[in-house]
Amino acid sequence: MTRPRRRPQSNLLTLALSVALAVTVGFILYLAVTSLPYLAASPTSDPTFGALNQCLLSNAPQRVGFAVARDARRAAVWTTEEVVECAEADDGATARTWRLPGATMGAYDGRGRLWVAARGADAGLSGLFVLEEGTSRPVGELTPRALAGTRDGVVALEPTGRVVSLDAEGHLTGVRDLPSAQGAVVTSSADGLRVAVLVGGGLYALDALTLAVLRAEAPCQVERLWWTKGGHRVLLSCGPGQSWALWVDVDSGQTDTAPARARVDSVLAGPDGPWVQACDVLPCTAEEP
Numbered sequence: 001m002t003r004p005r006r007r008p009q010s011n012l013l014t015l016a017l018s019v020a021l022a023v024t025v026g027f028i029l030y031l032a033v034t035s036l037p038y039l040a041a042s043p044t045s046d047p048t049f050g051a052l053n054q055c056l057l058s059n060a061p062q063r064v065g066f067a068v069a070r071d072a073r074r075a076a077v078w079t080t081e082e083v084v085e086c087a088e089a090d091d092g093a094t095a096r097t098w099r100l101p102g103a104t105m106g107a108y109d110g111r112g113r114l115w116v117a118a119r120g121a122d123a124g125l126s127g128l129f130v131l132e133e134g135t136s137r138p139v140g141e142l143t144p145r146a147l148a149g150t151r152d153g154v155v156a157l158e159p160t161g162r163v164v165s166l167d168a169e170g171h172l173t174g175v176r177d178l179p180s181a182q183g184a185v186v187t188s189s190a191d192g193l194r195v196a197v198l199v200g201g202g203l204y205a206l207d208a209l210t211l212a213v214l215r216a217e218a219p220c221q222v223e224r225l226w227w228t229k230g231g232h233r234v235l236l237s238c239g240p241g242q243s244w245a246l247w248v249d250v251d252s253g254q255t256d257t258a259p260a261r262a263r264v265d266s267v268l269a270g271p272d273g274p275w276v277q278a279c280d281v282l283p284c285t286a287e288e289p
Contacts, residue, residue: 055086070270139170149155151192175210
């Protein structure tokens with residue numbers, strides 16, 4: 001009797017092994033490719049903030065916000081109970097802590113002072129504070145919706161749309177009322193002498209000290225804004241969907257078209273950069289917009 005031929009089973013087995021091998025190789029390639037962006041965006045491997053982030057992670061595992069000094073050599077985070085700042089040192093970074101429950105936002109000014117707004121349960125721990133040398137000094141009862149460091153102090157936007165500028169001692173140097181504060185973003189120029197308020201798809205450009213209005217316009221449906229390192233020029237991403245972009249000099253009003261492309265939501269740290277993006281509630285270096 002002739003035995004049945006087994007070649008079809010052998011072919012099926014070979015095919016199954018080939019498919020399995022292809023799936024395995026594909027999975028390995030997937031892990032290799034998808035892990036690269038993750039590693040590149042890891043807070044502790046960041047080329048600028050890696051050591052600072054390692055320090056911040058060690059001292060504040062749970063964070064609700066962060067701020068970066070204008071020289072990018074210090075950074076701070078806040079939790080529900082305290083503020084932690086890490087500064088560059090020869091052996092990595094050193095930390096110091098302030099007890100300040102209910103911190104909501106913070107910013108560094110041009111002289112390296114850290115300003116933090118808090119809404120603590122205790123009335124004595126509510127308002128705006130300057131944190132220096134391990135002490136927290138109250139400078140006002142403001143509970144701002146947005147905060148930006150300037151060369152000599154801060155600019156704060158209150159929920160009513162009122163904008164105030166404060167100097168290092170907490171003295172009022174300027175006041176401006178805007179129609180709304182809903183969804184507003186406040187940022188300062190590289191030298192800290194100008195402030196931009198992006199609200200309602202339009203732009204307000206203000207003198208950081210006096211809050212005199214330099215520009216109040218909507219050259220397009222503005223979705224995002226970035227300051228440049230030099231001068232007082234901003235890059236506006238226009239909608240819908242970042243479909244086009246503009247350069248605007250807030251001093252002269254000169255406007256030029258800019259390349260339209262997707263850009264990361266980031267903030268210029270200071271005169272020498274870098275641009276900073278949020279990375280697990282920690283600062284990470286962003287590409288130039």
